Amino acid sequence: MSKFYEIVQYGMGGVGRALFGLVVQHAPEIKERLGINLRYRAIVDSTHALHIDLNSAMNQQYMQYLWARLKPEVGERISEQTGAVQKPSELSILATELDRIRSEDSAAKLVVVDTSGASDSAMTPVLTSALRQGHCAVLANKRPLCGPIEDFRQMASASGLGMARLRYETTAGAALPVVSTLRMLLDSFDQINEISGCFSGTLGYLATELENGRKYSEIVADAKAQGYTEPDPRDDLGGVDVARKALILARSLGMGIELSEVTVEALYPDSLSSLSVPEFMARLPEVDEYYAGLAAKAAEKGETLRYIAIVSGKGLTVGLQSVPKDSQIGRLRGTDNIVVFKTRRYDPNPMVIQGRGAGPEVTASGVLADIISFGR
Numbered sequence: 001m002s003k004f005y006e007i008v009q010y011g012m013g014g015v016g017r018a019l020f021g022l023v024v025q026h027a028p029e030i031k032e033r034l035g036i037n038l039r040y041r042a043i044v045d046s047t048h049a050l051h052i053d054l055n056s057a058m059n060q061q062y063m064q065y066l067w068a069r070l071k072p073e074v075g076e077r078i079s080e081q082t083g084a085v086q087k088p089s090e091l092s093i094l095a096t097e098l099d100r101i102r103s104e105d106s107a108a109k110l111v112v113v114d115t116s117g118a119s120d121s122a123m124t125p126v127l128t129s130a131l132r133q134g135h136c137a138v139l140a141n142k143r144p145l146c147g148p149i150e151d152f153r154q155m156a157s158a159s160g161l162g163m164a165r166l167r168y169e170t171t172a173g174a175a176l177p178v179v180s181t182l183r184m185l186l187d188s189f190d191q192i193n194e195i196s197g198c199f200s201g202t203l204g205y206l207a208t209e210l211e212n213g214r215k216y217s218e219i220v221a222d223a224k225a226q227g228y229t230e231p232d233p234r235d236d237l238g239g240v241d242v243a244r245k246a247l248i249l250a251r252s253l254g255m256g257i258e259l260s261e262v263t264v265e266a267l268y269p270d271s272l273s274s275l276s277v278p279e280f281m282a283r284l285p286e287v288d289e290y291y292a293g294l295a296a297k298a299a300e301k302g303e304t305l306r307y308i309a310i311v312s313g314k315g316l317t318v319g320l321q322s323v324p325k326d327s328q329i330g331r332l333r334g335t336d337n338i339v340v341f342k343t344r345r346y347d348p349n350p351m352v353i354q355g356r357g358a359g360p361e362v363t364a365s366g367v368l369a370d371i372i373s374f375g376r
């Protein structure tokens with residue numbers, strides 16, 4: 001029997017557009033191979049929304065036409081599409097879609113997909129409300145999982161037993177199976193003693209390219225252009241993005257920790273913290289020399305710089321370390337992440353997950369896998 005999932009997607013940046021393309025191009029095959037019907041019903045960015053009526057959503061030609069305009073190489077915005085409306089609140093977009101699904105008398109479920117860079121205060125009410133009404137949610141956006149712990153708990157409890165209708169695989173390690181592995185270990189009554197590693201594609205890329213002698217400013221600009229960084233690269237360079245990932249893993253383990261309890265170490269000076277993103281990018285060359293010096297100092301000792309996170313019973317720590325070049329972490333290249341699970345069963349040899357940890361295409365593939373998982 002076919003299952004129907006109606007996608008309401010917030011966020012049409014790098015990840016959101018890559019996901020849209022994947023779904024539009026592969027929806028017929030997903031239906032044929034898995035019996036799962038995926039239909040886009042709304043796409044939303046920071047200013048506009050496009051609600052897609054049922055006939056259009058089922059019309060492959062229309063969806064291909066939309067994709068031809070929205071794909072990154074063309075880069076049209078939602079506001080340029082016929083029928084686009086100025087965005088009211090995030091919640092009212094959900095309300096419109098819930099009304100519509102009711103009026104269509106549909107057995108389909110909504111999947112609210114958050115591929116935005118929106119704040120937790122904008123998105124948490126949307127996600128929790130959809131979950132409370134029996135629908136599903138998939139997040140690539142970490143922010144709604146990193147607000148007050150009570151919000152996290154409410155979202156988790158709204159999503160059904162075992163968080164059945166909530167997925168957030170790509171919030172830690174992009175499409176690497178980190179969250180699903182954590183769940184598998186917990187579900188099978190293993191005891192997780194520590195999760196550690198390098199959780200940032202951007203910082204991994206920065207560290208290896210500094211090793212290769214490139215300038216800090218060029219590397220950061222490049223990482224931004226490739227879509228590895230957060231909308232504001234200071235989230236990555238400031239360690240906050242790593243702290244969010246560590247927090248999500250900690251909360252998934254049942255720890256009641258707040259983001260404010262995690263101390264981060266910033267890889268840019270305070271003097272650049274209150275600038276706009278373009279101003280910040282323009283002033284990056286000011287710190288080229290400092291970070292070249294730091295990398296050279298590590299290299300003199302046969303070491304290299306890595307931004308390391310540790311989640312354990314003692315809490316969370318994240319920060320820059322100088323590690324031997326020929327260690328497991330020192331050998332990481334580019335945007336690769338490494339996540340090491342030390343558990344009762346995986347002892348003394350830990351379970352290790354390693355691979356690309358950032359980039360729009362890879363992340364979109366993880367979000368699609370999360371969506372499909374509801375229908376399996």
Ligand SMILES: NC(=O)C1=CN([C@@H]2O[C@H](COP(=O)(O)OP(=O)(O)OC[C@H]3O[C@@H](n4cnc5c(N)ncnc54)[C@H](OP(=O)(O)O)[C@@H]3O)[C@@H](O)[C@H]2O)C=CC1
Nearest residue numbers: 011012013014015045046115116117118140141231358359
């Ligand atoms: N890039 C990556 O490798 C990974 C990213 N992620 C996460 O995925 C999310 C998206 O990343 P990415 O695509 O790279 O970022 P982008 O900056 O490319 O895109 C962000 C998108 O969010 C939209 N947006 C911002 N505020 C709102 C809002 N209130 N409602 C609806 N849409 C909004 C923006 O709209 P507008 O275009 O109008 O500004 C834009 O379309 C982020 O949360 C990021 O942390 C997770 C794993 C990996």
Ligand SMILES: N[C@@H](CC=O)C(=O)O
Nearest residue numbers: 200201202229230358
């Ligand atoms: N900005 C993040 C993207 C994935 O979460 C990173 O660089 O790791």
